[in-house]
Amino acid sequence: MTRLVIRGARLLGAESADLLVEDAVITEVGSVSVPTGAEVLDADGLVALPGLVDLHVHLREPGREDAETIATGSAAAAAGGFTAVFAMANTSPVTDTAEAAERVLDLGRACGLTEVVPVGAVTKGLEGAELAELGLMARSRAKVRVFSDDGHCIHDARIMRRALEYIKPFGGVISQHAQDPSLAGREACCHEGEVSGRLGLPGWPGIAEESIVARDVMLARHTGSRVHVAHVSTAGTVEVIRWAKAQGIDVTAEVTPHHLALTTDLLLGYDPVYKVNPPLRPSEDVEALRAALADGTIDAVATDHAPHARHDKEHAFVDAAFGMLGLETALSVVSDVMVRSGLLDWADVARVMSSAPARIGGLAHQGRELAVGSPAHITLVDPDREVTVDAAASRSRSRNNPWHGRTLRGAVLATVHQGRVTHDVRNGAGTRRELTNATTSGADL
Numbered sequence: 081m082t083r084l085v086i087r088g089a090r091l092l093g094a095e096s097a098d099l100l101v102e103d104a105v106i107t108e109v110g111s112v113s114v115p116t117g118a119e120v121l122d123a124d125g126l127v128a129l130p131g132l133v134d135l136h137v138h139l140r141e142p143g144r145e146d147a148e149t150i151a152t153g154s155a156a157a158a159a160g161g162f163t164a165v166f167a168m169a170n171t172s173p174v175t176d177t178a179e180a181a182e183r184v185l186d187l188g189r190a191c192g193l194t195e196v197v198p199v200g201a202v203t204k205g206l207e208g209a210e211l212a213e214l215g216l217m218a219r220s221r222a223k224v225r226v227f228s229d230d231g232h233c234i235h236d237a238r239i240m241r242r243a244l245e246y247i248k249p250f251g252g253v254i255s256q257h258a259q260d261p262s263l264a265g266r267e268a269c270c271h272e273g274e275v276s277g278r279l280g281l282p283g284w285p286g287i288a289e290e291s292i293v294a295r296d297v298m299l300a301r302h303t304g305s306r307v308h309v310a311h312v313s314t315a316g317t318v319e320v321i322r323w324a325k326a327q328g329i330d331v332t333a334e335v336t337p338h339h340l341a342l343t344t345d346l347l348l349g350y351d352p353v354y355k356v357n358p359p360l361r362p363s364e365d366v367e368a369l370r371a372a373l374a375d376g377t378i379d380a381v382a383t384d385h386a387p388h389a390r391h392d393k394e395h396a397f398v399d400a401a402f403g404m405l406g407l408e409t410a411l412s413v414v415s416d417v418m419v420r421s422g423l424l425d426w427a428d429v430a431r432v433m434s435s436a437p438a439r440i441g442g443l444a445h446q447g448r449e450l451a452v453g454s455p456a457h458i459t460l461v462d463p464d465r466e467v468t469v470d471a472a473a474s475r476s477r478s479r480n481n482p483w484h485g486r487t488l489r490g491a492v493l494a495t496v497h498q499g500r501v502t503h504d505v506r507n508g509a510g511t512r513r514e515l516t517n518a519t520t521s522g523a524d525l
């Protein structure tokens with residue numbers, strides 16, 4: 081049996097306590113006498129959260145291992161405090177079969193740094209025309225519950241309706257990338273408004289998101305099925321979701337750390353690191369997103385971690401790939417933007433970054449309160465630690481990090497996944513525990 085004692089952590093709603101972890105389960109909470117041979121992790125002054133869960137990451141394997149692999153993405157996840165991440169289906173080949181989903185599951189398990197949960201494509205090849213093998217993916221070893229064509233909008237209402245009907249019996253959910261292609265095509269790369277006009281960049285109006293979300297909540301009501309709105313970016317979308325929830329429609333939503341913190345005016349320097357889909361929005365939208373996360377209209381924070389190799393990102397703005405890194409900085413951004421301002425407390429952070437995403441994604445063993453009998457997925461946070469983000473120090477294989485050089489207050493210092501310490505920088509920045517069964521040294525670009 082492996083034993084770990086976490087000493088003196090601040091538990092939510094309680095005084096400091098020790099946690100005894102035996103194998104992968106919390107077996108004692110309180111004042112623990114250290115058993116012989118146990119590993120001791122001193123967590124004095126650190127807040128203990130249930131392991132963070134990310135509903136939305138791009139790990140690029142298979143197909144684009146030059147940008148990220150499941151190993152490097154898992155290492156970035158562990159460094160960010162995540163004990164489960166949902167890997168989007170827009171890989172090459174696409175995760176649109178049971179075999180493809182099982183492959184992602186197995187690669188994640190082989191790394192063992194975080195739980196890698198495959199998201200299944202809704203349509204074959206993400207082409208929007210024909211439903212993928214949703215039932216086979218759900219019944220596979222991967223037990224897929226979250227389906228998404230992320231990167232593409234399911235714009236055909238008939239396909240969306242059928243997908244919602246199909247996934248209902250097994251409790252699935254469709255995570256929609258809301259972007260009406262007739263209002264914002266793939267060329268649209270800047271929030272439509274003053275900045276897009278000034279820079280001469282193709283505009284991406286909020287209505288392209290809002291109109292799809294409005295349609296989808298009505299389809300969810302019609303089918304009695306469940307829809308999840310990926311990366312909400314506008315105040316108008318928040319209004320639609322708020323209305324739908326008030327009607328009792330089964331809709332949930334996520335917001336990214338970058339949409340909670342960064343605004344359109346960053347594009348004025350044409351730096352492609354700020355090119356992301358949906359685009360950064362003006363401060364009025366950012367304010368509405370923060371308020372919606374605080375009042376529960378938006379259920380969860382999800383990173384949309386989107387690594388890209390230099391040769392895809394370092395181009396003129398219009399030609400560069402969409403997307404930015406997010407796994408390693410998410411907790412610090414949420415702490416800096418939402419906790420310091422008093423909009424969220426740490427119990428709320430546990431909800432929006434752990435229990436709510438675990439529930440939405442159907443992971444009963446994640447997001448649990450840190451109590452006797454719970455699986456040992458634990459994230460230890462120093463709420464006062466200031467970190468200055470250094471893109472070069474990332475565990476990710478890519479460097480498209482919009483937070484580089486910024487100082488954020490609040491940081492993950494250690495992560496425990498299934499009772500194993502998968503990340504530990506308590507003794508100074510950069511100290512990294514050697515991990516036995518994973519190759520994490522991919523950052524060589």
Ligand SMILES: NC(=O)N[C@@H](CC(=O)O)C(=O)O
Binds near residue numbers: 357
């Ligand atoms: N969110 C992003 O900006 N990028 C995503 C998917 C997408 O292009 O929407 C990616 O896979 O890179």
